[in-house]
Amino acid sequence: MGGQTPNPIGSLVLGGIDGVQQQLASSSEETRCAALFKALQYPDQGKTLVIKALHDSAWQVRWTAYRLLMRLEEVDGISKADANEAKYRQHYPDFRRSESTEVHSLAKNHLKSYLEEELGQYSGAIVGTDFPVSVAPNHDRIADVVAIFPTGYMVALMVATEPMKPQELNYQSTALFNAGVDVIWWLGEKADTLRNRQWSFQYCDWTYILNLSTCPITDNREQSEVEFKELSQYSFNHLTDKVKRINWLLQYMDFGSYPEELMVEKESLQNLLQSGQSTNGLGHSIFIRAIRQTFHTWRRLNNAQLKRGLLIQNKGIRSFGGVLGSLNSHNHHTRVTAIAKMNDGYWQVTDDEQLMNSYLGFPRKLFPPSGVQAMKHRAHTIAKIKAASQGLMAKD
Numbered sequence: 001m002g003g004q005t006p007n008p009i010g011s012l013v014l015g016g017i018d019g020v021q022q023q024l025a026s027s028s029e030e031t032r033c034a035a036l037f038k039a040l041q042y043p044d045q046g047k048t049l050v051i052k053a054l055h056d057s058a059w060q061v062r063w064t065a066y067r068l069l070m071r072l073e074e075v076d077g078i079s080k081a082d083a084n085e086a087k088y089r090q091h092y093p094d095f096r097r098s099e100s101t102e103v104h105s106l107a108k109n110h111l112k113s114y115l116e117e118e119l120g121q122y123s124g125a126i127v128g129t130d131f132p133v134s135v136a137p138n139h140d141r142i143a144d145v146v147a148i149f150p151t152g153y154m155v156a157l158m159v160a161t162e163p164m165k166p167q168e169l170n171y172q173s174t175a176l177f178n179a180g181v182d183v184i185w186w187l188g189e190k191a192d193t194l195r196n197r198q199w200s201f202q203y204c205d206w207t208y209i210l211n212l213s214t215c216p217i218t219d220n221r222e223q224s225e226v227e228f229k230e231l232s233q234y235s236f237n238h239l240t241d242k243v244k245r246i247n248w249l250l251q252y253m254d255f256g257s258y259p260e261e262l263m264v265e266k267e268s269l270q271n272l273l274q275s276g277q278s279t280n281g282l283g284h285s286i287f288i289r290a291i292r293q294t295f296h297t298w299r300r301l302n303n304a305q306l307k308r309g310l311l312i313q314n315k316g317i318r319s320f321g322g323v324l325g326s327l328n329s330h331n332h333h334t335r336v337t338a339i340a341k342m343n344d345g346y347w348q349v350t351d352d353e354q355l356m357n358s359y360l361g362f363p364r365k366l367f368p369p370s371g372v373q374a375m376k377h378r379a380h381t382i383a384k385i386k387a388a389s390q391g392l393m394a395k396d
Contacts, residue, residue, distance in 0.1 A: 104162075111157050158173075
């Protein structure tokens with residue numbers, strides 16, 4: 001009972017909306033997820049079933065329902081009664097990347113947990129995997145791990161483990177950015193090359209590294225581990241210069257036994273260059289970026305709107321005044337105000353150039369007009385989903 005009982009062997013399998021309801025009563029998460037795809041073939045009743053699935057006991061079912069509802073308004077004609085499953089699947093892929101490997105999947109799932117922990121102290125942002133983003137007409141890009149804020153702000157953590165060139169990283173990043181999605185690439189295995197790291201430094205001043213050597217491919221996935229590292233442009237250049245100086249000393253100077261100490265130091269520096277340093281403060285960087293893009297998109301907000309739109313829990317941040325003040329004081333030589341508080345209590349963008357230059361580990365540019373519109377549309381969709389969900393709960 002309670003919508004979690006499997007279908008008995010030999011039981012009657014119903015068709016139509018009754019069949020969908022029967023599948024949604026299955027104990028199998030996979031069956032319930034598949035039923036949600038079929039539900040929207042029946043515009044009114046089906047959408048209601050998908051909204052109800054937002055309160056399913058299984059995270060994967062809730063996330064599938066959320067993705068479908070987010071995408072519903074972006075696909076023309078999908079709510080028509082004559083939409084068949086083939087058309088539906090064309091617009092709603094099964095959210096699995098055909099090129100995905102087990103290493104990729106493990107890294108992605110660990111990143112999801114890591115991002116949830118990082119963002120936990122700042123917000124209740126919705127975090128999930130395999131989110132389809134419309135980057136062009138009839139063309140989606142599946143974002144590996146995403147965090148979505150009620151303001152419409154979305155950041156995607158993309159995992160690269162197979163060989164990729166900087167041109168491909170840049171192409172995918174630009175497509176997502178133009179669709180109102182910030183991008184952080186995590187490089188691992190064959191994708192963690194010097195050229196890709198250099199591109200990442202140019203793109204956001206940081207390289208985020210997946211150390212997959214501690215990620216055993218076993219049946220017991222709970223025992224697998226993925227290390228998250230980061231390397232800054234400054235650290236990379238500094239450490240590289242130190243290695244060059246040591247090489248010069250070893251080549252041109254005679255220090256007796258001293259070269260052994262230099263070789264140890266060189267090896268240590270090279271290991272640091274390869275592995276990076278433990279990631280710290282990623283959640284705060286994302287939060288700051290969310291504030292910047294939120295103001296760039298909405299232009300004028302008060303504290304109540306900001307707290308509601310960013311789901312602030314007031315842990316680690318005493319006031320928005322302090323956060324916004326940090327954006328304004330990015331340039332220590334001249335006091336330029338990016339966001340100022342007006343007499344009516346609203347915060348308002350006063351200098352877009354300063355707002356663009358205030359960043360922490362992200363590209364300096366702000367969303368283009370297409371990204372702004374996508375972010376606004378996303379915010380309206382989130383509000384509709386929330387209202388519909390609360391309405392059904394009130395009826396029950």
